[in-house]
Amino acid sequence: MSVVPDTTTKVTFTDNNTKFNQSGVQYIINPYDELSLTRALEITEAQGGSVTAIHVGLADSEASIRKALAIGAQEAVRINAEPKDAYFVAEQIAAYAQGQGFDLILTGRESIDYNGGLVGGILAEMLGIPYINVVTKIDVNNGVVEAIRDIDGGRETVKAALPCAASAQKDLTEPRIPNMRGIMAARTKPLQVVEPSANNAGSTYAQYELPPAKGAVKLIDPNNAGELMSILHNEAKVI
Amino acid sequence: MSVIIFAESSEGKFKKAVYEAVGYGKKLASQMGAQAIAVCASDVLPDEAELASLGQYGADKVVSVKLDAPRPAAMGDALAQVATAENAQVVIISNNYTGKSVSPVVAVKLKASVASGVVSMADTSNGFRVRKSVFSGKAFADVDMTSAVKVLAITPNSFSIEAGGSAAAVSSFAYAAGGNAYKVERVAIDQVKGKIPLTEAELVVSGGRGMKGPENWGMIEELAGLLGAATACSKPVSDMDWRPHEEHVGQTGITIKPNLYIAVGISGAIQHLAGVSSSKVIVAINKDPEAPFFKVADYGIVGDAFEVLPKLIEAAKSLKAAQ
Numbered sequence: 001m002s003v004v005p006d007t008t009t010k011v012t013f014t015d016n017n018t019k020f021n022q023s024g025v026q027y028i029i030n031p032y033d034e035l036s037l038t039r040a041l042e043i044t045e046a047q048g049g050s051v052t053a054i055h056v057g058l059a060d061s062e063a064s065i066r067k068a069l070a071i072g073a074q075e076a077v078r079i080n081a082e083p084k085d086a087y088f089v090a091e092q093i094a095a096y097a098q099g100q101g102f103d104l105i106l107t108g109r110e111s112i113d114y115n116g117g118l119v120g121g122i123l124a125e126m127l128g129i130p131y132i133n134v135v136t137k138i139d140v141n142n143g144v145v146e147a148i149r150d151i152d153g154g155r156e157t158v159k160a161a162l163p164c165a166a167s168a169q170k171d172l173t174e175p176r177i178p179n180m181r182g183i184m185a186a187r188t189k190p191l192q193v194v195e196p197s198a199n200n201a202g203s204t205y206a207q208y209e210l211p212p213a214k215g216a217v218k219l220i221d222p223n224n225a226g227e228l229m230s231i232l233h234n235e236a237k238v239i
Numbered sequence: 240m241s242v243i244i245f246a247e248s249s250e251g252k253f254k255k256a257v258y259e260a261v262g263y264g265k266k267l268a269s270q271m272g273a274q275a276i277a278v279c280a281s282d283v284l285p286d287e288a289e290l291a292s293l294g295q296y297g298a299d300k301v302v303s304v305k306l307d308a309p310r311p312a313a314m315g316d317a318l319a320q321v322a323t324a325e326n327a328q329v330v331i332i333s334n335n336y337t338g339k340s341v342s343p344v345v346a347v348k349l350k351a352s353v354a355s356g357v358v359s360m361a362d363t364s365n366g367f368r369v370r371k372s373v374f375s376g377k378a379f380a381d382v383d384m385t386s387a388v389k390v391l392a393i394t395p396n397s398f399s400i401e402a403g404g405s406a407a408a409v410s411s412f413a414y415a416a417g418g419n420a421y422k423v424e425r426v427a428i429d430q431v432k433g434k435i436p437l438t439e440a441e442l443v444v445s446g447g448r449g450m451k452g453p454e455n456w457g458m459i460e461e462l463a464g465l466l467g468a469a470t471a472c473s474k475p476v477s478d479m480d481w482r483p484h485e486e487h488v489g490q491t492g493i494t495i496k497p498n499l500y501i502a503v504g505i506s507g508a509i510q511h512l513a514g515v516s517s518s519k520v521i522v523a524i525n526k527d528p529e530a531p532f533f534k535v536a537d538y539g540i541v542g543d544a545f546e547v548l549p550k551l552i553e554a555a556k557s558l559k560a561a562q
Contacts, residue, residue, distance in 0.1 A: 112490050112491060113373065114380075118339075118355060125347035132423055152249075152336045152337060153430055157428070158423050160423045170491065171484040202351065203384045203385065209381075217533045218539070220539070222547055225540050225542065225551055225554075226550045229555050238499040
């Protein structure tokens, strides 16, 4: 799971536009990752097994990891490294998963900060297991995963054998809000810190830029709203 | 030395995003003194003429790969094999849903770094730098890529199509499927017919809570139909199940970049604006003159959606009749 700035964050940068400005920013579990966590809990509650939440990041994300434990994960692992790029993150998770054994890996379809959408696919390929991207429904029965995934202009129902990886899309399930009992239990659940393995990041974020400011809006009289169409046709030339 | 372009085909035809990717690949290849090679890996290959036609959009040659099934893992594997055979330095893939499943496979096979959501031509004057959108459209980042091979997943509708070249030579590549290629099996497919997919749309009409209920979407759909636009919605509308989740645009939905985005009855929360702010022309229609959408819109109408929409529909009809 990724830890990302809350969706209401007004994004700004510091150090000559080379760093994301963290001041005053609230961090949350990436919303798609929260869906995958919840779905993992639902699957294990029905079928047995346990859920491990894995995060690649520094100690400042431990509050969010505790939240994952409060939601219901049995244990958590933090791989102690700055998440450099998708390849780097996937390689850390793949190395850990390979050592531990697993049946199913669920990720979010992308993080809402860097929008790579790559970690799940890269780690599945590294592990040599099937990958089902952008799923809105996933069930496991007798070692077979059946899922519905978004494709361009429609949806596809697929199946694959365990072990398998998939990424969560909106509609997969409803996120769970941790209750008091969960929050208390999370304090004593294991949170293991593991040092990173390889370092094969092949990209660096050099600098950032905000989109250019828009000019003033051109208002059209609502009584003469139809004029919009001729403006879009003749002036903006988009229709 | 070469630049490989993934030419995704659908029922034996290429879509617009492929022409954009081929144009991008050709431009980059010329910049690097390399060859632009379009690779079509599919279970239903286009005919020879359709394959060769990619030359008109910039491909120096076209390689076709016959797959056993339409699996992204096989497409990625095949693409990587051709890339290795052709000594490729860059692989260009459109960042649509298929592309998002193909890019990671290529990355692992070629030990390549990936930039996804690329919105600029690569700057190869000093290293290799591309610009991509981050924070779901709230900002851009310049990424330096240092791996030997690079994968660029380019944002659809961000690059122009360069037509005018001549047909390219087509060859086929004998693909030996790797172990992960066909592990996922299709059980069923449900393609939406007669509607423009939102991710491919150049024009979008979108509705928010101001539409008051799903029963009022007829007007949004009618306007969209007249313009040849796709329909979209805000998060609350999708959360309340007025509209399906795939229409939800915004930071936790999809980010789109159409030529025209018309927002009806959407206030313009920061998360929603993130997903649409790269649109070329934005129109906001809202009865609240203080709605944040007016700050990012090019054109605005302060008025009730239920009075404004019928006027727009009438005007769109007359415009259509005049064309």
